[in-house]
Amino acid sequence: MAFKNLVDTFQEKVLNTCLGFVPNRHDAEDIVQEVFMEVFRSINKFRGDSKLSTWIYRITTTKCLEHIRAKKREKRKSFFQSLIGMHENADRIKAFDFNHPGILLENKERSKTLFAAIEKLPENQRVAFTLHKIEGLSYQEITAIMETSLSSVESLMFRAKKNLQKTLGGFYKKNKG
Amino acid sequence: MKNRKINIDLEVQKTMESIDQIQRVEGNPFLYTRLQEKLRQEAEGDVVTIHTRFPVLQVAMVVILLFVNGFALMESGYFDESTETATANIDQFADEYALIASEEEDLEYLSLND
Numbered sequence: 001m002a003f004k005n006l007v008d009t010f011q012e013k014v015l016n017t018c019l020g021f022v023p024n025r026h027d028a029e030d031i032v033q034e035v036f037m038e039v040f041r042s043i044n045k046f047r048g049d050s051k052l053s054t055w056i057y058r059i060t061t062t063k064c065l066e067h068i069r070a071k072k073r074e075k076r077k078s079f080f081q082s083l084i085g086m087h088e089n090a091d092r093i094k095a096f097d098f099n100h101p102g103i104l105l106e107n108k109e110r111s112k113t114l115f116a117a118i119e120k121l122p123e124n125q126r127v128a129f130t131l132h133k134i135e136g137l138s139y140q141e142i143t144a145i146m147e148t149s150l151s152s153v154e155s156l157m158f159r160a161k162k163n164l165q166k167t168l169g170g171f172y173k174k175n176k177g
Numbered sequence: 178m179k180n181r182k183i184n185i186d187l188e189v190q191k192t193m194e195s196i197d198q199i200q201r202v203e204g205n206p207f208l209y210t211r212l213q214e215k216l217r218q219e220a221e222g223d224v225v226t227i228h229t230r231f232p233v234l235q236v237a238m239v240v241i242l243l244f245v246n247g248f249a250l251m252e253s254g255y256f257d258e259s260t261e262t263a264t265a266n267i268d269q270f271a272d273e274y275a276l277i278a279s280e281e282e283d284l285e286y287l288s289l290n291d
Contacts, residue, residue: 004209011204019202029205036212037219102200110195117192133196161193168189 007036010053013135014060016102020134021064021126023100023115031067035060054144057137061127061145117167125160128153 014035018028038059046055103111118126127146131137137145139153146153205211 007209007212011208012201015204016202025202029208032204032208033211033215036208037215040212040216100199100202102202104198104200107195107198110192111199114192114195134199164193165189168192169185172185172188 003040006039006052010056011036013053014056017057017060017131017135018064019100019102020130021061022067023103023111024097025099025101027067027097031060031063034063038063050144054141057131057135057141057145058147061131065123065127113168113171114164117164117171120167121160121163125156125163128156129160129164132157 011032015028015032018031018035019025022028022031035056039056046052050058098108098112098115100111100115118129121129124146128142131142131145132139139150139157142153143150
Protein backbone atom coordinates (compact mmCIF):
# COMPACT_ATOMS: atom_id res chain seq x y z
CA MET A 1 0.00 0.00 0.00
CA ALA A 2 2.87 2.34 0.87
CA PHE A 3 4.43 1.51 -2.49
CA LYS A 4 1.17 2.38 -4.26
CA ASN A 5 1.16 5.78 -2.52
CA LEU A 6 4.75 6.33 -3.56
CA VAL A 7 3.94 5.45 -7.18
CA ASP A 8 0.89 7.74 -7.15
CA THR A 9 2.89 10.61 -5.65
CA PHE A 10 5.91 10.44 -7.91
CA GLN A 11 4.80 8.93 -11.19
CA GLU A 12 3.97 12.25 -12.86
CA LYS A 13 7.31 13.78 -11.85
CA VAL A 14 9.20 10.70 -13.02
CA LEU A 15 7.30 10.51 -16.33
CA ASN A 16 7.84 14.19 -17.16
CA THR A 17 11.53 13.96 -16.29
CA CYS A 18 11.86 10.88 -18.50
CA LEU A 19 10.10 12.72 -21.34
CA GLY A 20 12.62 15.53 -20.91
CA PHE A 21 15.44 13.09 -21.58
CA VAL A 22 13.64 10.75 -23.96
CA PRO A 23 10.87 12.65 -25.79
CA ASN A 24 8.93 9.56 -26.73
CA ARG A 25 5.94 8.40 -24.67
CA HIS A 26 6.48 4.69 -25.23
CA ASP A 27 10.15 4.70 -24.24
CA ALA A 28 9.53 7.14 -21.37
CA GLU A 29 6.82 4.88 -19.88
CA ASP A 30 9.16 1.90 -20.09
CA ILE A 31 11.79 3.87 -18.17
CA VAL A 32 9.18 4.94 -15.58
CA GLN A 33 8.46 1.26 -14.91
CA GLU A 34 12.18 0.54 -14.59
CA VAL A 35 12.55 3.45 -12.16
CA PHE A 36 9.80 2.21 -9.85
CA MET A 37 11.05 -1.37 -10.03
CA GLU A 38 14.45 -0.06 -8.94
CA VAL A 39 12.84 2.00 -6.18
CA PHE A 40 10.99 -1.11 -4.95
CA ARG A 41 14.15 -3.24 -5.03
CA SER A 42 16.40 -0.76 -3.29
CA ILE A 43 14.10 1.12 -0.94
CA ASN A 44 15.97 -0.59 1.92
CA LYS A 45 19.16 1.11 0.75
CA PHE A 46 17.58 4.55 1.03
CA ARG A 47 19.28 5.95 4.12
CA GLY A 48 17.32 9.16 4.34
CA ASP A 49 20.44 11.32 3.89
CA SER A 50 18.63 13.14 1.12
CA LYS A 51 14.97 13.78 0.40
CA LEU A 52 13.01 10.87 -1.05
CA SER A 53 12.26 12.96 -4.15
CA THR A 54 15.99 13.64 -4.65
CA TRP A 55 16.72 9.93 -4.44
CA ILE A 56 13.95 9.10 -6.95
CA TYR A 57 15.09 11.86 -9.33
CA ARG A 58 18.62 10.44 -9.12
CA ILE A 59 17.39 6.96 -10.06
CA THR A 60 15.29 8.47 -12.86
CA THR A 61 18.25 10.39 -14.28
CA THR A 62 20.48 7.32 -14.12
CA LYS A 63 17.89 5.14 -15.85
CA CYS A 64 17.33 7.74 -18.57
CA LEU A 65 21.06 8.08 -19.24
CA GLU A 66 21.39 4.28 -19.36
CA HIS A 67 18.56 4.17 -21.90
CA ILE A 68 20.17 6.91 -24.01
CA ARG A 69 23.54 5.14 -23.95
CA ALA A 70 21.90 1.85 -24.96
CA LYS A 71 20.15 3.61 -27.87
CA LYS A 72 23.44 5.15 -28.98
CA ARG A 73 25.11 1.74 -28.90
CA GLU A 74 22.24 0.34 -30.96
CA LYS A 75 22.62 3.18 -33.47
CA ARG A 76 26.37 2.62 -33.76
CA LYS A 77 25.81 -1.08 -34.23
CA SER A 78 23.21 -0.53 -36.94
CA PHE A 79 25.52 1.99 -38.63
CA PHE A 80 28.29 -0.58 -38.86
CA GLN A 81 25.82 -3.21 -39.98
CA SER A 82 24.68 -0.90 -42.77
CA LEU A 83 28.33 -0.41 -43.76
CA ILE A 84 28.89 -4.11 -44.16
CA GLY A 85 25.58 -4.60 -45.92
CA MET A 86 23.42 -5.95 -43.12
CA HIS A 87 20.49 -3.55 -43.52
CA GLU A 88 17.91 -5.41 -41.47
CA ASN A 89 18.47 -3.53 -38.24
CA ALA A 90 19.66 -0.32 -39.81
CA ASP A 91 16.22 0.63 -41.08
CA ARG A 92 14.61 -0.09 -37.75
CA ILE A 93 16.30 2.79 -35.94
CA LYS A 94 15.07 6.21 -36.86
CA ALA A 95 17.36 9.21 -36.72
CA PHE A 96 15.42 10.95 -33.94
CA ASP A 97 12.31 9.42 -32.47
CA PHE A 98 10.24 12.40 -31.32
CA ASN A 99 6.78 11.91 -29.85
CA HIS A 100 6.39 14.12 -26.76
CA PRO A 101 2.72 14.17 -25.68
CA GLY A 102 3.12 17.47 -23.82
CA ILE A 103 4.07 19.49 -26.90
CA LEU A 104 1.41 21.32 -28.85
CA LEU A 105 1.25 20.68 -32.56
CA GLU A 106 2.18 24.27 -33.50
CA ASN A 107 5.37 24.00 -31.42
CA LYS A 108 6.29 20.54 -32.55
CA GLU A 109 8.88 21.44 -35.20
CA ARG A 110 10.58 24.02 -33.01
CA SER A 111 10.60 21.69 -29.99
CA LYS A 112 11.93 18.86 -32.11
CA THR A 113 14.82 21.07 -33.17
CA LEU A 114 15.48 22.02 -29.56
CA PHE A 115 15.42 18.43 -28.31
CA ALA A 116 17.77 17.41 -31.12
CA ALA A 117 20.16 20.14 -29.93
CA ILE A 118 19.78 19.04 -26.27
CA GLU A 119 20.68 15.52 -27.39
CA LYS A 120 24.06 16.83 -28.56
CA LEU A 121 24.95 18.30 -25.15
CA PRO A 122 27.48 16.55 -22.90
CA GLU A 123 25.74 14.32 -20.35
CA ASN A 124 26.11 16.47 -17.23
CA GLN A 125 25.03 19.65 -19.05
CA ARG A 126 22.06 17.77 -20.42
CA VAL A 127 21.05 16.56 -16.93
CA ALA A 128 21.31 20.01 -15.37
CA PHE A 129 19.45 21.69 -18.25
CA THR A 130 16.65 19.10 -18.38
CA LEU A 131 16.07 19.07 -14.64
CA HIS A 132 16.02 22.85 -14.44
CA LYS A 133 14.26 23.92 -17.63
CA ILE A 134 11.90 20.98 -18.20
CA GLU A 135 11.25 19.64 -14.71
CA GLY A 136 11.50 23.09 -13.16
CA LEU A 137 13.81 22.09 -10.31
CA SER A 138 15.87 24.67 -8.47
CA TYR A 139 19.67 24.76 -8.71
CA GLN A 140 19.74 23.65 -5.06
CA GLU A 141 17.70 20.52 -5.82
CA ILE A 142 19.83 19.75 -8.87
CA THR A 143 22.93 20.10 -6.69
CA ALA A 144 21.56 17.36 -4.41
CA ILE A 145 20.51 15.11 -7.30
CA MET A 146 23.80 15.41 -9.18
CA GLU A 147 25.82 15.33 -5.93
CA THR A 148 27.84 18.34 -6.97
CA SER A 149 28.35 21.94 -5.87
CA LEU A 150 26.06 24.86 -6.59
CA SER A 151 28.75 26.61 -8.62
CA SER A 152 29.16 23.49 -10.76
CA VAL A 153 25.44 23.44 -11.53
CA GLU A 154 25.53 27.15 -12.41
CA SER A 155 28.49 26.55 -14.68
CA LEU A 156 26.81 23.53 -16.31
CA MET A 157 23.68 25.57 -16.98
CA PHE A 158 25.67 28.45 -18.46
CA ARG A 159 27.62 26.16 -20.76
CA ALA A 160 24.49 24.22 -21.72
CA LYS A 161 22.71 27.41 -22.81
CA LYS A 162 25.78 28.59 -24.73
CA ASN A 163 26.15 25.23 -26.49
CA LEU A 164 22.46 25.13 -27.36
CA GLN A 165 22.57 28.63 -28.82
CA LYS A 166 25.61 27.67 -30.85
CA THR A 167 24.02 24.44 -32.16
CA LEU A 168 20.71 26.11 -32.93
CA GLY A 169 22.47 29.07 -34.58
CA GLY A 170 24.35 26.66 -36.81
CA PHE A 171 21.15 24.80 -37.61
CA TYR A 172 19.20 27.91 -38.61
CA LYS A 173 22.15 29.33 -40.56
CA LYS A 174 22.22 26.12 -42.58
CA ASN A 175 18.47 25.72 -43.03
CA LYS A 176 17.22 29.27 -43.31
CA GLY A 177 20.21 30.93 -44.86
CA MET B 178 23.62 40.45 -43.71
CA LYS B 179 22.74 42.11 -40.42
CA ASN B 180 19.04 41.29 -40.92
CA ARG B 181 19.90 37.65 -41.53
CA LYS B 182 21.89 37.53 -38.28
CA ILE B 183 18.97 39.11 -36.42
CA ASN B 184 16.57 36.57 -37.93
CA ILE B 185 18.75 33.66 -36.87
CA ASP B 186 19.10 35.05 -33.34
CA LEU B 187 15.34 35.45 -33.17
CA GLU B 188 14.76 31.88 -34.31
CA VAL B 189 17.26 30.62 -31.72
CA GLN B 190 15.56 32.65 -29.00
CA LYS B 191 12.08 31.41 -29.99
CA THR B 192 13.31 27.83 -30.05
CA MET B 193 14.96 28.20 -26.65
CA GLU B 194 11.72 29.64 -25.28
CA SER B 195 9.62 26.83 -26.73
CA ILE B 196 10.72 24.74 -23.78
CA ASP B 197 8.52 26.87 -21.50
CA GLN B 198 5.44 25.84 -23.45
CA ILE B 199 5.84 22.13 -22.82
CA GLN B 200 2.80 20.92 -20.91
CA ARG B 201 2.88 18.49 -18.02
CA VAL B 202 1.90 14.97 -18.99
CA GLU B 203 -0.33 12.92 -16.74
CA GLY B 204 0.86 9.53 -15.59
CA ASN B 205 -0.53 6.21 -16.71
CA PRO B 206 -3.44 5.15 -14.43
CA PHE B 207 -2.49 1.49 -14.96
CA LEU B 208 1.12 1.94 -13.94
CA TYR B 209 0.72 0.40 -10.48
CA THR B 210 -1.09 -2.66 -11.89
CA ARG B 211 1.69 -3.12 -14.43
CA LEU B 212 4.30 -2.81 -11.72
CA GLN B 213 2.50 -5.39 -9.57
CA GLU B 214 2.47 -7.78 -12.52
CA LYS B 215 6.16 -7.18 -13.20
CA LEU B 216 7.03 -7.75 -9.55
CA ARG B 217 5.01 -10.96 -9.53
CA GLN B 218 6.76 -12.18 -12.68
CA GLU B 219 10.10 -11.25 -11.19
CA ALA B 220 9.35 -13.18 -7.99
CA GLU B 221 8.39 -16.25 -10.01
CA GLY B 222 11.37 -15.76 -12.29
CA ASP B 223 13.82 -15.80 -9.38
CA VAL B 224 13.32 -19.54 -8.92
CA VAL B 225 13.65 -20.22 -12.63
CA THR B 226 16.62 -17.94 -13.20
CA ILE B 227 18.80 -19.88 -10.76
CA HIS B 228 18.45 -22.86 -13.09
CA THR B 229 18.49 -21.05 -16.41
CA ARG B 230 21.08 -18.37 -15.75
CA PHE B 231 23.62 -20.59 -14.05
CA PRO B 232 23.96 -23.90 -15.92
CA VAL B 233 27.16 -24.48 -13.94
CA LEU B 234 25.02 -24.65 -10.81
CA GLN B 235 22.79 -27.25 -12.44
CA VAL B 236 25.77 -29.43 -13.34
CA ALA B 237 27.23 -29.01 -9.85
CA MET B 238 23.91 -30.00 -8.27
CA VAL B 239 23.70 -33.16 -10.41
CA VAL B 240 27.29 -34.09 -9.51
CA ILE B 241 26.60 -33.54 -5.79
CA LEU B 242 23.42 -35.65 -5.97
CA LEU B 243 25.26 -38.48 -7.72
CA PHE B 244 28.06 -38.30 -5.15
CA VAL B 245 25.63 -38.37 -2.20
CA ASN B 246 23.76 -41.31 -3.72
CA GLY B 247 26.98 -43.19 -4.35
CA PHE B 248 28.17 -42.49 -0.84
CA ALA B 249 24.88 -43.65 0.66
CA LEU B 250 25.02 -46.90 -1.32
CA MET B 251 28.61 -47.50 -0.28
CA GLU B 252 27.76 -46.91 3.36
CA SER B 253 24.82 -49.29 3.22
CA GLY B 254 27.17 -52.00 1.98
CA TYR B 255 25.24 -52.43 -1.24
CA PHE B 256 28.40 -53.16 -3.20
CA ASP B 257 29.83 -55.63 -0.65
CA GLU B 258 28.64 -59.11 -1.62
CA SER B 259 25.19 -57.82 -2.07
CA THR B 260 23.84 -61.08 -3.54
CA GLU B 261 24.99 -63.12 -0.57
CA THR B 262 23.58 -60.62 1.85
CA ALA B 263 20.24 -60.70 0.05
CA THR B 264 20.12 -64.54 0.09
CA ALA B 265 21.11 -64.60 3.74
CA ASN B 266 18.34 -62.16 4.53
CA ILE B 267 15.76 -64.31 2.71
CA ASP B 268 16.93 -67.44 4.53
CA GLN B 269 16.80 -65.63 7.84
CA PHE B 270 13.29 -64.42 7.07
CA ALA B 271 12.11 -67.88 6.00
CA ASP B 272 13.69 -69.42 9.08
CA GLU B 273 12.04 -66.92 11.36
CA TYR B 274 8.56 -67.66 10.03
CA ALA B 275 9.19 -71.38 9.57
CA LEU B 276 8.63 -71.24 5.87
CA ILE B 277 11.18 -73.99 5.03
CA ALA B 278 9.57 -77.37 5.29
CA SER B 279 11.70 -80.31 6.32
CA GLU B 280 11.38 -83.73 4.60
CA GLU B 281 9.64 -85.21 7.65
CA GLU B 282 7.05 -82.53 7.66
CA ASP B 283 6.43 -83.11 3.96
CA LEU B 284 5.83 -86.82 4.53
CA GLU B 285 3.60 -86.10 7.50
CA TYR B 286 1.58 -83.73 5.37
CA LEU B 287 1.22 -86.29 2.59
CA SER B 288 0.15 -89.07 4.98
CA LEU B 289 -2.49 -86.88 6.52
CA ASN B 290 -3.96 -86.15 3.12
CA ASP B 291 -4.04 -89.80 2.03
